[in-house]
Amino acid sequence: MELEKSKYEGIFIINQKGRRNLVTKNLTPGKSFFDEKLYKINNEEFREFNPTHSKLGAAIIKRISLIPIKQSDKILYLGASHGYTPSFVSDIVGKNGVVFCLDFAPRVVRDLLGICEERENMIPMLADAKKPETYKTRITEVDVIYQDIAQKNQVEILLKNLQFLKPKGYAMIAIKSRSIDVTRHPQRIYQEVEDKLKDKLKIIDKKELDPLQKAHCFFVCQKK
Secondary structure, eight states: OEEEEEEOOOOOEETTTTEEEEEEEEETTTTSSSSEEEEETEEEEEEETTTTSSSHHHHHHHTTTTTOOOOTTTEEHHHHHHSHHHHHHHHHOOTOOOEEEEEHHHHHHHHHHHHHHTTEEEEEEEEEETGGGGGTSOOOOOOEEOOOOOTHHHHHHHHHHHHEEEEEEEEEEEEEEEHHHHOOOOOHHHHHHHHHTTTTTTEEEEETTTTTTTTTEEEEEOOO
């Protein structure tokens, strides 16, 4: 079993018996929250990051040019759900970083609470991302906004939340074309999304995530 660094900060690759798996260094050694496999290498523990369970993981497999999440960063995560991908973002930013984990569904936030109790850098927030005025006093300026919200107005939600992003900060958004319009070709929807994003953001890269995440496109952008 061999460990190698990827080109993305905080993301590693484990080579084992011909298989290459994405992993992150476990911020809470000995604890697995989603039955993910744990690896011990050189007295350090790593968690397997499954790209079929995460748009971020899928974008990494698709070799997106930049994942701007770094150690000690502050992240606003819109659409945190049960916390799978946010927990790996938590590993990357480390104990000096912060992940504001926002979701509007009480049931999933209850699940999220269990992880946040174990990870001090994850802050759960029950709130509606369409209404940033309701939580603007609860978060600080952030280095990165990450959004995974499968709604028709998902682009508009991101643009509303740019008020929290520092100058030259980064925004990542996973677009689910079927949530915008199930009748239209995904590529047309992705182009329209790009045109809307360009009003406020510089597009760094985009990758379609099929077959890992069907009918999804992942954008990495920077605030102008």
